[in-house]
Amino acid sequence: MSEITVRHNAGRERFEILDAGSVIGKAAYKEYDGGGSPQRIFYHTVINEEYGGQGLAGQLATVALDETVSAGMGIVPVCPFIKKFLTKHPEYAGSAVRVAPAHLEFLDSALAARTR
Numbered sequence: 001m002s003e004i005t006v007r008h009n010a011g012r013e014r015f016e017i018l019d020a021g022s023v024i025g026k027a028a029y030k031e032y033d034g035g036g037s038p039q040r041i042f043y044h045t046v047i048n049e050e051y052g053g054q055g056l057a058g059q060l061a062t063v064a065l066d067e068t069v070s071a072g073m074g075i076v077p078v079c080p081f082i083k084k085f086l087t088k089h090p091e092y093a094g095s096a097v098r099v100a101p102a103h104l105e106f107l108d109s110a111l112a113a114r115t116r
Contacts, residue, residue: 004056006063015064017047017056024048025056027064030110032076032103039074039097041107045081061085069095076103 002020009016017025025047029040042064047057061082068075074097077083086096097103 004059006060008064008067015060015067017060019051024051025060027060027079027082029064030107031073032106034102034106037074038072039076039103040068041076041078041103042082043078043107043111045079057081058085062089065089065092065095078103078107 004017004019006015006017013030014026014028016023026045027042028044029042032039032041045057045061047060065075065082065085069092073095075082075086075092075095076097076099077086078099086092
């Protein structure tokens with residue numbers, strides 16, 4: 001590993017982890033405001049296979065969730081990694097939002113529209 005950094009790529013609705021400027025992983029989300037308060041639905045987190053086992057997904061999740069909380073947004077953990085991460089990090093419990101059918105319907109529609 002050389003220069004590991006994390007950035008928020010709002011235009012692509014994801015947080016990215018980079019090694020010397022090359023994206024090696026991401027935590028993708030969709031912004032949702034149907035619940036009366038702004039939320040981020042995290043639906044996919046991935047790290048390139050050759051970088052696995054180094055704690056980088058946790059580093060990525062920490063930055064993504066810290067920035068989400070700082071922005072006053074709720075965390076909706078659809079992604080299995082983010083869901084598991086939240087169980088191990090109770091400091092985010094006050095910002096976590098239970099996944100509801102409305103979240104899943106919104107996410108399905110948003111992702112389907114992206115692929116058309």
